[in-house]
Amino acid sequence: MSLARAESRRLFKRRFTKFLMVGVLLVLGAVAVGVFFSNEKVTDTQIAQAKADADRDYRSNLEQAARDKERCIAAQGTPEAANWGTDCENLYTPTPEDFNYVWYLPPSFEFRAEFPDMISVFAVVLAAAAFLIGASFVGAEWNSGGMMNLLLWRPQRLRVLGTKLAVFLGWLISGTLLLAAVWTGLFRLIAEFRGTTDKLTSGVWQSLGLMGLRGLALVVVGGALGFALASLGRHTGMALGALIGIGAVQIGVYVMAQLAKLAYPDAYLVPLWLFAWLYKEFVVEDYASCDFSSTAGCEYAQFTMTWQTAGTAMAALVVVIVGAAMWTMRKRDIT
Structure with a gap:
């Protein structure tokens, strides 16, 4: 051998x-x-639902950002201004890219x-x-x-x-x-x-x-x-x-x-x-x-x-x- x-x-x-x-x-x-x-396996229905959820959250956050901006402007010259700062125009505003529908899909x-x-x-x-x-x-x-x-x-x-x-x-x-x-x-x-x-x-x-x-x-x-x-x-x-x-x-x-x-x-x-x-x-x-x-x-x-x-x-x-x-x-x- x-x-x-x-x-x-x-x-x-x-x-x-x-x-x-x-x-x-x-x-x-x-x-x-x-x-x-x-x-x-992700279906077309799940993709459509994910897009709808992402769009809903985007719009909700966009509305919240608008309200925050209004509160910031209204607070100028008051004690609450310290919570917002003076640059109200540059407060965070969400964009569609911040809510990618892929993140709403199952693994x-x-x-x-x-x-x-x-x-x-x-x-x-x-x-x-x-x-x-x-x-x-x-x-x-x-x-x-x-x-x-x-x-x-x-x-x-x-x-x-x-x-x-x-x-x-x-x-x-x-x-x-x-x-x-x-x-x-x-x-x-x-x-x-x-x-x-x-x-x-x-x-x-x-x-x-x-x-x-x-x-x-x-x-x-x-x-x-x-x-x-x-x-x-x-x-x-x-x-x-x-x-x-x-x-x-x-x-x-x-x-x-x-x-x-x-x-x-x-x-x-x-x-x-x-x-x-x-x-x-x-x-x-x-x-x-x-x-x-x-x-x-x-x-x-x-x-x-x-x-x-x-x-x-x-x-x-x-x-x-x-x-x-x-x-x-x-x-x-x-x-």
């Missing part, structure tokens, strides 16, 4: 892998069911606008599962002594670890692509029956496809890091401990950045970089700065976190951690 085939069997025979795969399906299924039942799943969020949920759930499965896959081998036995059969350290990683990532990519196709089809059906599929142009599908590829990359990175960290520590707990440690360090760095009044403290948070990776960018503001404008008020300095920077950092991290795992596999004693 080839090494790759043996590793494939070992991966899928592990109970932890099976339990986690079932858990992933249950979580994703719960999300899809929740979206289905929390949305509905409806718009595939074009809302499916990107479903891609994000899908990618994060699978990346977390990939990290745990990858860590357990190699960590259990080290902890149980299986790795030492395997090296007696195949005394080629880098080939053994590299094949194990390649098999895991190969199945991870295949499974993610299959699930992604099902996920997309499922939400397309939800949009058909509980929402709308309007404005799905080729450009929209291209944008969704590119976001899906970035989500796939996130899943692969999660799996590779979990595998490599567990191999470095020769125990599944090493990967889990590193994950907890990163979380603790993140909190500490964020707090220290705020105390030190550094610009853009939010830019030190890894989750926001992951958001920028999936959605192409994320803008953070420096609330300690204030460029005052007489027309726009206080304008804060901004920093744009881009998917290119996030992707470069993820790639560098994977190269360093996986490279370190391979180096220690070659240099350290197998005991």
Whole structure:
């Protein structure tokens, strides 16, 4: 039996892998069911009623604004003038744009606008599962002594670890692509029956496809890091401990950045970089700065976190951690 085939069997025979795969399906299924039942198909009658309600509220607020203006003018020269000010002509007057009829409609799943969020949920759930499965896959081998036995059969350290990683990532990519196709089809059906599929142009599908590829990359990175960290520590707990440690360090760095009044403290948070990776960018503001404008008020300095920077950092991290795992596999004693 080839090494790759043996590793494939070992991966899928592990109970932890099976339990986690079932858990992933249950979580994703719960999300899809929740979206289905929390949305509905909007009818022409509901649209007409929403327009009527929006127009009614607009007229009511317009009448109230007119009464307020009259009271403001009447109050001039009296003690009540303090409640209105002196510029009665520029009191707020509602416009039709302030009462968009869409806001009066029941929730409806718009595939074009809302499916990107479903891609994000899908990618994060699978990346977390990939990290745990990858860590357990190699960590259990080290902890149980299986790795030492395997090296007696195949005394080629880098080939053994590299094949194990390649098999895991190969199945991870295949499974993610299959699930992604099902996920997309499922939400397309939800949009058909509980929402709308309007404005799905080729450009929209291209944008969704590119976001899906970035989500796939996130899943692969999660799996590779979990595998490599567990191999470095020769125990599944090493990967889990590193994950907890990163979380603790993140909190500490964020707090220290705020105390030190550094610009853009939010830019030190890894989750926001992951958001920028999936959605192409994320803008953070420096609330300690204030460029005052007489027309726009206080304008804060901004920093744009881009998917290119996030992707470069993820790639560098994977190269360093996986490279370190391979180096220690070659240099350290197998005991």
